[in-house]
Amino acid sequence: MDPTSYDVLIIGGGLAGIRAAIAVAETNPRLKIGMVSKVYPMRSHTVSAEGGAAAVLSKDDSYDTHAFDTIKGSDYLADQDVVEAFVREAPLEVVQMEHWGCPWSRNADGTVAVRPFGGMTTWRTAFAADKSGFHMLHTVFQTSLKYDQIHRHDEAFVTKLLVENSRCLGVTAIDVRSGQMYAITAKATILATGGLGRIYAFTTNGNICTGDGMALAYRAGVPLKDMEMVQFHPTGLPFTGILITEAVRGEGGYLLNNQGERFLKRYVPNKMELGPRDIISRAMTTEFEEGRGFEGPHGKYMHLDVRHLGEATIDRRLPFMRELGREFVGIDIVKDPIPVRPVMHYMMGGVDADISGATLMKGLYAAGECANVGLNGANRLGSNSLSECLVFGAAAGRAAAEQVGSLAAAGANPIEAMLKDETKRVEGGFLDKKGGDERIAEIREDMQHSMDEGAGVYRTKEGLTELTRRLDGFRERFERIKIDDSSRVFNTELTAAIELGFMLDCAVAVAHSALAREESRGAHARRDFPERNDEKYLKHTIAHHTEAGPRLEYRDVTLGKFEPKARAY
Amino acid sequence: MTATKRITIKATRFDPDKDEKPRLQTYEIPFSDDSMVVLDALNYIKGHVDGSLSYRWSCRMGICGSCGMMVDGVPKLTCNAFLRDYWPRPITVEPLNNFPVIRDLVIDMDDFMHKLKAIKPWVIRKQPVPLGGGAFVQTTAQIDEFRQFSQCINCMLCYAACPVYGLNNEFLGPAAIALARRYNVDSRDEGPGQRLPVLADAEGVWECSFVGECSVVCPKGVDPAKAIQQTKLDTTMRFVLPFGNRD
Numbered sequence: 001m002d003p004t005s006y007d008v009l010i011i012g013g014g015l016a017g018i019r020a021a022i023a024v025a026e027t028n029p030r031l032k033i034g035m036v037s038k039v040y041p042m043r044s045h046t047v048s049a050e051g052g053a054a055a056v057l058s059k060d061d062s063y064d065t066h067a068f069d070t071i072k073g074s075d076y077l078a079d080q081d082v083v084e085a086f087v088r089e090a091p092l093e094v095v096q097m098e099h100w101g102c103p104w105s106r107n108a109d110g111t112v113a114v115r116p117f118g119g120m121t122t123w124r125t126a127f128a129a130d131k132s133g134f135h136m137l138h139t140v141f142q143t144s145l146k147y148d149q150i151h152r153h154d155e156a157f158v159t160k161l162l163v164e165n166s167r168c169l170g171v172t173a174i175d176v177r178s179g180q181m182y183a184i185t186a187k188a189t190i191l192a193t194g195g196l197g198r199i200y201a202f203t204t205n206g207n208i209c210t211g212d213g214m215a216l217a218y219r220a221g222v223p224l225k226d227m228e229m230v231q232f233h234p235t236g237l238p239f240t241g242i243l244i245t246e247a248v249r250g251e252g253g254y255l256l257n258n259q260g261e262r263f264l265k266r267y268v269p270n271k272m273e274l275g276p277r278d279i280i281s282r283a284m285t286t287e288f289e290e291g292r293g294f295e296g297p298h299g300k301y302m303h304l305d306v307r308h309l310g311e312a313t314i315d316r317r318l319p320f321m322r323e324l325g326r327e328f329v330g331i332d333i334v335k336d337p338i339p340v341r342p343v344m345h346y347m348m349g350g351v352d353a354d355i356s357g358a359t360l361m362k363g364l365y366a367a368g369e370c371a372n373v374g375l376n377g378a379n380r381l382g383s384n385s386l387s388e389c390l391v392f393g394a395a396a397g398r399a400a401a402e403q404v405g406s407l408a409a410a411g412a413n414p415i416e417a418m419l420k421d422e423t424k425r426v427e428g429g430f431l432d433k434k435g436g437d438e439r440i441a442e443i444r445e446d447m448q449h450s451m452d453e454g455a456g457v458y459r460t461k462e463g464l465t466e467l468t469r470r471l472d473g474f475r476e477r478f479e480r481i482k483i484d485d486s487s488r489v490f491n492t493e494l495t496a497a498i499e500l501g502f503m504l505d506c507a508v509a510v511a512h513s514a515l516a517r518e519e520s521r522g523a524h525a526r527r528d529f530p531e532r533n534d535e536k537y538l539k540h541t542i543a544h545h546t547e548a549g550p551r552l553e554y555r556d557v558t559l560g561k562f563e564p565k566a567r568a569y
Numbered sequence: 570m571t572a573t574k575r576i577t578i579k580a581t582r583f584d585p586d587k588d589e590k591p592r593l594q595t596y597e598i599p600f601s602d603d604s605m606v607v608l609d610a611l612n613y614i615k616g617h618v619d620g621s622l623s624y625r626w627s628c629r630m631g632i633c634g635s636c637g638m639m640v641d642g643v644p645k646l647t648c649n650a651f652l653r654d655y656w657p658r659p660i661t662v663e664p665l666n667n668f669p670v671i672r673d674l675v676i677d678m679d680d681f682m683h684k685l686k687a688i689k690p691w692v693i694r695k696q697p698v699p700l701g702g703g704a705f706v707q708t709t710a711q712i713d714e715f716r717q718f719s720q721c722i723n724c725m726l727c728y729a730a731c732p733v734y735g736l737n738n739e740f741l742g743p744a745a746i747a748l749a750r751r752y753n754v755d756s757r758d759e760g761p762g763q764r765l766p767v768l769a770d771a772e773g774v775w776e777c778s779f780v781g782e783c784s785v786v787c788p789k790g791v792d793p794a795k796a797i798q799q800t801k802l803d804t805t806m807r808f809v810l811p812f813g814n815r816d
Contacts, residue, residue: 145691
């Protein structure tokens with residue numbers, strides 16, 4: 001078998017990517033499937049998801065309620081047809097995961113248990129203690145090993161999409177171990193590269209979350225959608241940004257300010273700790289500004305208190321939180337409150353894709369966090385993203401598998417020429433580059449701190465304008481980078497440089513999209529425009545890449561049976 | 570203000586294109602925050618001193634399994650090895666023992682990836698189970714049978730600690746056997762008959778001399794040594810008593 005040519009090629013080995021690969025294999029067992037990941041798949045950032053996966057699983061629940069919660073949570077920026085399809089598929093996917101061996105936590109009668117989660121009106125989050133993402137990722141990865149037709153390229157770093165006549169023909173990649181560049185062609189390509197949290201300094205996201213797929217698509221002419229919609233999770237550990245799961249509050253934990261007060265009564269009185277993430281992160285920020293936060297060596301923080309839950313519940317439901325507290329903070333959460341503060345967590349925006357993951361480019365699909373299929377709108381509800389990876393990973397896999405019959409394979413000649421050009425760009429622009437005086441890490445850190453300052457929980461015109469100006473400066477500095485490492489073998493300085501380029505493109509799209517949306521909706525909170533403006537902005541921001549910077553246009557949201565209303569909890 | 574403390578890191582450097590053998594390179598870096606871990610020190614070196622130092626990392630919260638290295642001779646996740654536990658002594662950081670080194674602190678773990686596949690780490694059913702029938706019923710007590718073995722993050726610390734693997738890398742090894750056990754004792758699985766031949770093979774569980782170092786170094790509380798001993802019992806039942814207890 002030719003290891004560089006496939007029917008369907010998947011970029012990314014996290015939950016969405018692996019789910020897509022299995023869906024292709026099950027839709028048509030004869031198809032050749034490639035899966036490229038810049039790390040071993042089980043290292044993908046899905047592994048850090050904790051709380052669980054939302055789906056209508058109990059008799060008291062309904063598709064309509066899950067759909068409404070999601071749409072209200074999105075501040076009405078979700079596409080309602082997409083949400084309706086999602087809520088119907090999610091329960092099947094949770095059962096599928098169970099059949100594949102996911103160790104979902106159980107009720108006393110042995111059925112799959114659900115827990116409450118923020119913004120959900122009823123209990124519908126299936127979970128595997130507080131390591132749901134870890135167990136789901138290892139379950140799908142290990143299951144994928146039984147399909148011999150899924151051929152993996154582990155530790156291969158994608159640098160560019162191969163595009164001819166507006167059709168995606170595959171990718172160019174660096175085999176990290178050898179340093180060799182090569183082309184991998186495919187009739188259909190699915191991007192499932194995850195998030196971009198590393199454009200911020202204070203983030204829950206791992207080192208690999210650098211927006212690669214978003215930047216690859218964007219550069220190739222596929223627009224990015226709603227990039228201003230960045231989720232700040234209320235509970236990250238100061239200094240590291242390590243995620244403390246929302247399930248801590250789902251299980252009954254309290255958020256307390258420095259008066260020992262459950263301050264959320266002033267912000268989300270009917271939901272309290274189970275309010276949506278955007279509102280709680282703003283509430284915490286307001287409390288900090290008004291002097292009711294604790295002061296620590298790594299900034300202001302609140303207390304997240306689970307002491308009243310008792311050791312038995314904590315060990316059964318939140319064992320990883322106890323471990324994280326002990327190992328990374330030096331506290332026992334059975335006896336001590338957990339210090340937390342809002343932290344960049346998730347990108348609602350992403351590659352503009354439709355309900356089946358199809359993008360505007362023929363042969364190119366996207367799924368999971370790197371995609372924006374219209375599910376999450378302006379604010380994602382906790383535990384919808386693991387379900388999203390399953391539902392839309394599978395959907396993209398099926399759609400791609402069905403489409404390949406109608407697509408011809410790429411010819412060898414243009415591919416060779418494109419590979420030659422891209423090799424020249426990577427080697428000339430980075431490896432063999434002469435001169436240069438800018439360190440990658442310094443530009444990256446400056447970008448990250450600028451994003452924290454300019455595009456955080458609250459935004460202003462001044463702050464965002466300053467951010468766009470600074471980002472222009474970082475891009476100029478990026479042209480002058482210097483690379484210490486001239487070796488071909490496992491050159492992670494080279495990949496870090498390319499990642500920085502990806503991140504800068506994504507950051508620019510975030511800043512410009514945020515500057516242009518002169519309203520407050522979901523996670524996008526403008527101090528200078530505190531109200532939602534449905535007349536003008538009940539629309540998706542569509543950012544197109546141009547040499548001069550993003551060109552923005554707007555597209556109507558797909559409405560349905562839920563009329564936009566004021567969003568109160 | 571007091572001057573920032575400093576700490577010395579000695580890290581393995583090896584580039585197969587240039588070096589005949591690995592050497593240690595010494596870096597002295599600021600130890601500016603008590604919360605710093607060995608991984609932060611490596612990141613400081615890579616970012617600000619020497620961009621050519623190569624190592625793997627991602628989640629920095631002890632769950633992705635990327636950043637295992639030998640820290641002062643002990644296999645550890647560098648994301649939760651705190652500098653304060655070593656300072657003011659220098660810290661030596663080397664690639665995990667018992668693996669070929671690709672470069673610097675990066676090991677070649679393809680061997681494990683093949684072994685993982687060999688033990689068939691997926692739910693095996695004799696007949697396909699339709700989704701429409703819903704989820705299996707599985708009690709918490711049944712999950713407790715395999716729970717600890719399902720916590721393996723594939724970080725390879727147990728292989729680095731295993732003296733048997735060090736002598737014979739054909740040995741299936743602690744994590745792969747623990748993961749086989751994880752499926753063998755899962756109430757939803759009907760595949761032990763397919764896994765036990767691999768486990769009972771000459772390079773399977775019987776290679777283990779029960780040193781137990783694997784369980785000591787596991788950062789996730791998995792007890793591979795227990796899995797190995799339990800599996801020895803299973804394989805005995807199946808092959809020594811071939812007419813007893815077969816499914």
